[in-house]
Amino acid sequence: MTEGNFVDYVKIHAESGNGGKGSAHLHREKYITKGGPDGGDGGRGGHVIVRGNENLWTLVGFKFKKHFKAGHGAHGSKQRSTGADGADVYMDVPLGTVVKNAETNEVIFEITEHGEERILVEGGMGGRGNWHFKSSTNQTPRYAQPGVEGKEIDVILELKVLADVGLVGFPNAGKSTLLSVITSAKPKIADYEFTTLKPNLGIVQHRDYQSFVMADIPGIIEGAAEGKGLGHYFLRHIERNATLLFLIPADSKDIGNEYRILLDELRRYNPELLDKERLVAISKSDMLDDELKDEIRAELDKELDNVPYLFISSVAQQNITELKDRLWAMLNNEKVIE
Incomplete structure (x- = not known):
């Protein structure tokens, strides 16, 4: 999937159909000139x-079709025939x-299961047709109910x-490189910040034909919880991950401080994220000797x-199997397989 095809936020307009009108028909036959309703x-x-x-991974289908309108119900007819539903x-x-209301930003519902x-x-x-209104005092009602008009709403679809597993780290921490090594995903990789502008998904093949899904998510910067950088655009994706893999490069000026900043941004965005299991991987560790x-x-x-925590190197393939384990x-x- 190319980065341009990953769409995770769209605004659409939805409109339901009008109900059909009830019929005010009076029964007529050859020898019955004044039948009832x-x-x-x-x-x-x-x-x-x-x-x-479950076969869709993106909202790209809504990129060019943003208006959805259902059909109108058919009108009722004689012999108590109900009109077809729209x-x-x-x-x-x-x-x-x-799915959120575009005006109030209130969550209407979430879709989490196939089908x-x-x-x-x-x-x-x-x-309702006129036969519903027949009574002992009104045996030939010549009126019926009109159909109820449909509704319309503007909503936001947010994926x-x-x-x-969600990869958490500052820009240029090596997340895309790691994903490209342990999965078949082909994310964009370059030596500058914010190479990844959309989440990349990859399937990690494990022992005995087992697998799990890993997401490389745009990097955090300090202040992301307030919307700086890619801000909320990225942080919402982490909410769905079962386990968080913190990736910190070995050449970081202060590894401990970098971890604290990452953790604090998650806490400020959603404290429940801190309840998820965490693993810290020190990337680019092929440049380290034993003393360092x-x-x-x-x-x-x-x-x-x-x-x-674990020392890894995506380029040198160090401890990659141990990381997957x-x-x-x-x-x-x-228990971890030793």
Whole structure:
């Protein structure tokens, strides 16, 4: 998937169908000139329905189609015939899509399961035909109900990436390189900040044909929780990850401080993110000798508060298998394979 095709935020307009009018028909036959009311009900207007589809990974389908209008219900007719319901319109979205009211920013619902269907806008009810209004004092009502008009709404579709592991780190920490090494994903890689502007997903192949999904998410900068840099654009994706992999480069000026800043940005955005399991990986560690590693270990033992850590190098393929083992064990509550 190219970066331009990853769309995770769109605004759309949805409009349901009008209900059909009830019929005020009076029964007539060859030898019955003054029959009673037999007008049927109008059909229901079509709904606009949001449906989860596990085969979709992006909202790119809404990039050029942003208006959805359901069909109108047919009018009732004679012999108490009910009009046909209006055609429903389905909007297929990837799992992890949040639907918000565009005016109030209130969350209407979330789609998290394949095949899950939620009515976004209900179609108008069909009007009742005149036979409903027949009574002992009004045996030939010559009126029926009109159909209820449909509704319309502007909504925002916001995708929160569904992945098992989310990569957390400052720009240019080596997240895209790591993803390209341990998955078949081909993210854009370059030696400057904010190379990744959209989340990249990759499937990590593990032992015995097992696998899990990893997401490389745009890098945090200090102040991201307030919307600086890519801000909320990136932070919302981390909410869906089961485990967070903090990636800090070995050439960082202060590894402990960098970890604290990353953690603080997550806390300020959503304190519940701190409840997720964490693993810290020191990337680019092929440039370290044993003495430097010992110094960093001493620092990490004080800063990380029992959070596990690992020295890795994506380029030199150091400890990549060990990293996958650790992540798999954390995702499945298993012991790490030594």
